Amino acid sequence: MFKKILIANRGEIALRVIRACRELEIETVAVYSEADRESLHVRFADDDVCIGPPPARDSYLKIPRIIAAAEITGADAIHPGYGFLAENAEFAETCQASNVTFIGPTAEQIRVMGDKAAARRAMTEVGVPIIPGTPGPVEDPDEALGFARDIGFPVIIKAAAGGGGKGMRVAKSVDDFARSFQLARSEALSAFGNGDVYVEKYLSRPRHVEFQILGDRHGNVIHLGERDCSVQRRHQKLIEEAPSPAVDPDLRARMGEAAVRGAKAIEYVGAGTIEMLLDEDGSFFFMEMNTRIQVEHPVTEMLTGIDLVKEQIRVASGEPLSVRELPALRGHVIECRINAEDPSRNFQPSPGKIEAFHPPGGPGVRLDTHVYAGYTVPPFYDSLLAKLICQGRDREEAMTRMRVALESFIIEGVTTTAPFLSRVMTHPSFRAGDIDTKFLEREGQLMKEPV
Numbered sequence: 001m002f003k004k005i006l007i008a009n010r011g012e013i014a015l016r017v018i019r020a021c022r023e024l025e026i027e028t029v030a031v032y033s034e035a036d037r038e039s040l041h042v043r044f045a046d047d048d049v050c051i052g053p054p055p056a057r058d059s060y061l062k063i064p065r066i067i068a069a070a071e072i073t074g075a076d077a078i079h080p081g082y083g084f085l086a087e088n089a090e091f092a093e094t095c096q097a098s099n100v101t102f103i104g105p106t107a108e109q110i111r112v113m114g115d116k117a118a119a120r121r122a123m124t125e126v127g128v129p130i131i132p133g134t135p136g137p138v139e140d141p142d143e144a145l146g147f148a149r150d151i152g153f154p155v156i157i158k159a160a161a162g163g164g165g166k167g168m169r170v171a172k173s174v175d176d177f178a179r180s181f182q183l184a185r186s187e188a189l190s191a192f193g194n195g196d197v198y199v200e201k202y203l204s205r206p207r208h209v210e211f212q213i214l215g216d217r218h219g220n221v222i223h224l225g226e227r228d229c230s231v232q233r234r235h236q237k238l239i240e241e242a243p244s245p246a247v248d249p250d251l252r253a254r255m256g257e258a259a260v261r262g263a264k265a266i267e268y269v270g271a272g273t274i275e276m277l278l279d280e281d282g283s284f285f286f287m288e289m290n291t292r293i294q295v296e297h298p299v300t301e302m303l304t305g306i307d308l309v310k311e312q313i314r315v316a317s318g319e320p321l322s323v324r325e326l327p328a329l330r331g332h333v334i335e336c337r338i339n340a341e342d343p344s345r346n347f348q349p350s351p352g353k354i355e356a357f358h359p360p361g362g363p364g365v366r367l368d369t370h371v372y373a374g375y376t377v378p379p380f381y382d383s384l385l386a387k388l389i390c391q392g393r394d395r396e397e398a399m400t401r402m403r404v405a406l407e408s409f410i411i412e413g414v415t416t417t418a419p420f421l422s423r424v425m426t427h428p429s430f431r432a433g434d435i436d437t438k439f440l441e442r443e444g445q446l447m448k449e450p451v
């Protein structure tokens with residue numbers, strides 16, 4: 001087992017990883033930018049190193065500084081958290097070359113799944129259903145139009161280097177195809193330095209259902225069930241829950257088997273997520289694989305009782321998974337992401353000083369946060385303040401606990417999304433589980449404070 005882990009991240013996930021290390025009796029190193037001097041991850045770690053000025057590209061994204069910090073402090077492993085360098089294959093390679101274990105999959109696994117066209121091919125080879133589309137990237141607009149006609153409109157043009165919604169264009173008919181195709185190509189080139197795009201059938205109201213995967217170096221790969229992340233805004237998830245209201249035990253078994261088959265195809269090691277689209281008719285398709293721990297991992301932890309971060313650390317040190325099959329699911333779990341943003345102003349960030357802070361509690365309530373009274377939310381990073389996770393014996397109880405917890409959560413000094421989230425908890429469509437990726441677009445009045 002490792003002796004000392006450097007956490008190449010900040011905020012709530014840095015605290016989450018430190019907790020797992022404490023339980024495993026592993027020492028910790030925090031790295032921080034000049035904007036994060038007063039952050040709790042710096043106080044809670046055994047050792048800390050300042051790695052540069054506030055902008056992430058000058059600190060949390062600077063590979064040589066993070067490697068140097070590990071060498072200076074004698075860390076033998078690095079946990080990347082999510083975001084920043086978590087899915088950077090070059091970083092994973094540099095860690096290995098510096099004799100520091102990267103807590104995550106191999107650089108090669110990150111690379112395959114980072115190339116969405118390559119990932120589609122890998123899944124096709126092992127029979128995991130993918131959305132009907134081109135076998136690989138297409139360059140010629142006429143050839144692409146031919147594929148689009150075969151697939152049937154509407155189609156979606158996606159950047160091979162994209163993911164998370166960047167570099168996507170929908171073409172409704174033959175008429176707007178050429179324009180959408182060119183736009184997608186030039187967007188992909190300027191955003192990713194890679195103009196490769198592929199074409200898929202466009203599903204108009206899918207659900208986003210993702211499977212949690214764990215793999216070890218002994219050939220064990222399991223899934224820990226799904227999370228439904230259909231409540232999103234501009235590809236930012238706001239609410240996640242499990243089990244999905246649209247997945248029954250039979251569908252879970254079939255989707256989970258496909259997810260495990262896909263992960264086994266690349267001999268996946270570590271925690272990962274297979275994202276799928278679930279269509280209205282119950283058909284499901286592989287969309288992408290995220291090769292990191294995700295923001296919403298506590299949903300699965302609360303539903304299964306498994307500590308995913310401890311499993312990540314165990315398998316990175318060469319130990320086998322401590323769990324080999326899906327445990328009994330404990331009722332229903334919902335997570336709300338509470339951001340320092342103003343929903344009535346287009347979710348504009350609202351950084352500043354937290355003047356008062358009183359967290360919710362009680363049975364079935366978990367709060368993952370780095371915020372405290374007197375803390376100043378810096379303007380340089382994402383605006384996540386806290387993740388509130390509520391469990392109940394059933395969905396009804398989980399929703400009620402969430403509403404009560406949101407209503408009793410006191411955060412003063414910055415505008416937060418908590419009141420908006422509590423309105424979602426009482427929305428009839430949400431309560432009925434009738435949600436898809438267009439839910440918030442349809443329900444614009446949710447963004448406005450009732451008078």
Ligand code: MV4
Pocket residue numbers: 131156163164165166200201202203204206207208229230232235277287288437
């Ligand atoms: C799609 C789609 C419909 N049809 N692909 C969005 C993020 C990126 N990973 C892929 N995404 C989508 N791909 C086909 N063929 C709809 C989306 C999509 C979406 C997916 C999941 C959650 C929210 C979404 C919001 C808009 C579009």
